[in-house]
Amino acid sequence: MSSHATPLSERALALLRAEGPLAVHADKLMLFGRFVGAWDAEVVFYGEDGKEVFRQPGEWSFSWALDGRAIQDVLIYPNAEAGLSAAVGERRIGTTLRHYDAKADHWRVVWLGATTGFLAVLTGRPVGGEIHIEGPDPEGHLLRWMFTAITEDSFLWRGLLSKDGGATWRVTQEMPCRRRGAQGTTRA
Secondary structure (H helix, E strand, O other), X not given: OOOOOOOHHHHHHXXXXXXXXXXXXXXXXXXXXXXXXXXXXXXXXXXXXXXXXXXXXXXXXXXXXXXXOEEEEEEEEOOHHHOOOOOOOOOEEEEEEEEEEOOOXXXXXXXXXXXXXXXXXXXXXXXXXXXXXXXXXXXOOEEEEEEEOOOOOXXXXXXXXXXXXXXXXXXXXXEEEEXXXXXXXXXX
């Protein structure tokens, strides 16, 4: 192997990355493409009674992938700056792959919570100024994940669950996020 070649162990990662959106669908790809970069997140979970049961700072990083046809993210919490253990095996980590389906004019979204093994395959679309991602969880209940209050430097992500076919929804998780380096963002 030449000294200039990518090590085989890093080859898949090098092939996964892309510099930007695929030109033919660039406008549609910017629905999620606007999030490319690193974000500080406050990860909050709520119990069945609506009361907060967990809060921890995290990092959510988005990048172009698969020749610019998709957006992939990695969410970890706690983040390294939190002063809590963010060591491999101790932190929570997961990834989402978002692919724009031009024929159906919607997004296919796959989330894998690597720590918990939670896998969801959902469909996303813009709804007004928000993004709604919906589909079943592994138990067949309905999920609705939403990007709301979106600005250039911030957004609120909300996770909702319905156990009655969509008649009622409860908030299970929220993540207010601020772009790293944006006004008011603190970094260690």
